Each structure stands twice: as structure tokens, then as C-alpha cells.
Amino acid sequence: MSKHHTLIMLRQARSTLLKNKLSGSLTAGLLAHIKHLDAEIAADQQQAQKHAELMRVGKCAADSLRCMVAALECDYDRLEELRDSRDGYHITVKIRDINGEVIDNEDVCDTEESKKEWIKFFADDATELAELESAAGECTSREDAEQRIQDDALSVEVRSEWHSPGDANGIGNGEFQILLSTGGPASRIMGELRDGEPHRAWLEVQDWGTSWTHYHEEGLSDVLLSYARCWHFGE
Numbered sequence: 001m002s003k004h005h006t007l008i009m010l011r012q013a014r015s016t017l018l019k020n021k022l023s024g025s026l027t028a029g030l031l032a033h034i035k036h037l038d039a040e041i042a043a044d045q046q047q048a049q050k051h052a053e054l055m056r057v058g059k060c061a062a063d064s065l066r067c068m069v070a071a072l073e074c075d076y077d078r079l080e081e082l083r084d085s086r087d088g089y090h091i092t093v094k095i096r097d098i099n100g101e102v103i104d105n106e107d108v109c110d111t112e113e114s115k116k117e118w119i120k121f122f123a124d125d126a127t128e129l130a131e132l133e134s135a136a137g138e139c140t141s142r143e144d145a146e147q148r149i150q151d152d153a154l155s156v157e158v159r160s161e162w163h164s165p166g167d168a169n170g171i172g173n174g175e176f177q178i179l180l181s182t183g184g185p186a187s188r189i190m191g192e193l194r195d196g197e198p199h200r201a202w203l204e205v206q207d208w209g210t211s212w213t214h215y216h217e218e219g220l221s222d223v224l225l226s227y228a229r230c231w232h233f234g235e
Contacts, residue, residue: 022050050210057205058215062223065180065203067075068152069226071145079136082129085185089118106108150228156231158193184208189224198228 074108108114117127139145158176176198178189184207191201202226204212 002202030059050207051213054185054207054210054213055215056204057187057207058213060218061180061187062203062215062217062220065220065223066094066138066229067222068149071137071139072142072149072226074132074135074139074142074145074175074228076136076141077128079132082125082132084096085122085125086115086118089114091117146230149227150182154182158233176228177232178228178231188212191224191226191228193233196233198225198233201228 006171012037065151090107090109091111091114093106093113136145138146151158156176156178158174160174176189176193178191180189186206188204189201190204191198193199201221201222203215203220205215206212
């Protein structure tokens with residue numbers, strides 16, 4: 001039985017006791033239980049509200065990371081190929097005199113009309129182009145996307161893994177942290193390294209008065225690893 005259902009039953013019992021003027025000690029006991037449950041429920045609601053806010057922070061951070069990684073993994077060669085195909089597509093337009101009579105035909109390209117015709121006759125290519133342009137955003141190359149990611153992080157830190165005393169082979173960077181934002185709210189990518197390369201990563205979020213909390217989405221781990229691999233973590 002949930003706390004809410006228990007609270008309702010206790011309040012009903014209290015009402016019955018008061019109505020029938022039964023033992024005051026019983027009523028006092030019920031009041032104490034009701035007060036205690038009220039406090040617990042209020043605390044649970046406050047905790048749930050804080051958690052929901054943290055999840056909103058995580059969602060915002062995850063969306064931003066997905067956009068940056070989409071630009072990083074965009075096929076820019078194919079993007080330029082499709083743009084050249086669209087912009088170089090020729091159509092024939094009629095040239096008219098002031099009376100509206102056709103006096104000549106002219107082949108034109110890279111106009112609004114020619115682009116519309118290209119989209120009409122090459123629908124699959126047009127769809128692919130739209131998807132690639134959406135992924136690239138303002139980036140024009142993978143180098144642009146990688147630089148944007150490197151400029152995005154506030155700090156990148158590593159720490160050594162556990163190893164036996166005197167074991168030189170055990171010394172190395174075992175974990176990494178990429179701080180994305182700080183204050184309230186804050187977000188960071190945490191992860192583990194293998195041979196100097198990120199092989200596991202997760203997203204954590206925090207707000208004033210809360211501890212770092214794991215935020216999870218389907219497929220987000222791959223996004224975080226792609227983002228993290230824009231840095232060199234070796235010795």
C-alpha cells in the first residue's frame with residue numbers, strides 16, 4: 001500500500017473517531033501518524049521534483065551533445081556532392097518580350113526554380129541532402145565540428161587507475177572527466193580509458209543542493225564516446 005493510500009485511511013479513521021467521540025489517545029496517535037506521513041510525502045515530492053529537474057538538465061545536455069556529434073560524423077564529401085548536383089542542375093526558361101511573347105529559351109542553374117525542379121526529380125537525393133545539412137548545421141567540415149566540440153568543454157581531466165605499488169605498467173590514466181557546464185545546473189561526462197582511449201562513458205548532472213546524478217538515454221553512450229574521442233588522453 002502506498003503512503004498516500006495509508007494517509008487517506010488514517011484520515012478516515014481519525015474522522016470516525018472524532019465523529020463518535022472515541023478515545024482521545026487514539027485520536028492523538030492517529031494525528032501523530034498523519035503528521036509523520038504528511039512530512040514523508042512532502043519530502044518524497046520535493047525529491048521527485050528535484051530529480052525531474054535534473055532529468056531536464058540531462059535532456060538538454062544530451063540534445064546538445066547529439067547535435068555536435070551529428071556534425072562530427074556527417075559525410076561532408078557526400079554533402080558537397082549533393083549540393084553541387086542541386087546547384088548545377090539546369091532547366092530551360094522562356095524569355096518573353098514586354099508583350100509576353102516568347103522570344104528565346106535560356107538554360108539556367110542555381111536558381112530557386114532550378115532547385116525546386118531538382119528536388120522534384122531527385123526526391124531521394126533531396127531528402128538525403130536535407131538530412132546531411134541538418135546534421136552539419138553551421139559546420140563545413142569534420143575539422144570544424146571537432147573544433148566546436150573542443151571549444152564546448154570547460155575542462156578535461158584524467159586520473160590514474162589503481163595499481164600495485166612499484167608496478168610501472170599499472171601507472172596510467174584510467175578515468176577521465178569532461179566538464180560541460182558548472183554552477184546550478186552543471187553537467188559532465190565521466191568515463192574510463194583503455195590504452196589511452198575512451199571505451200566507456202556516461203553523463204552526470206547536478207544542481208544546487210543535489211549530488212551528481214546519472215542521466216541515461218538509449219544510444220547516448222556512443223554519442224559520449226564520439227565526443228570524448230576528440231581529445232588525446234595518452235601520456
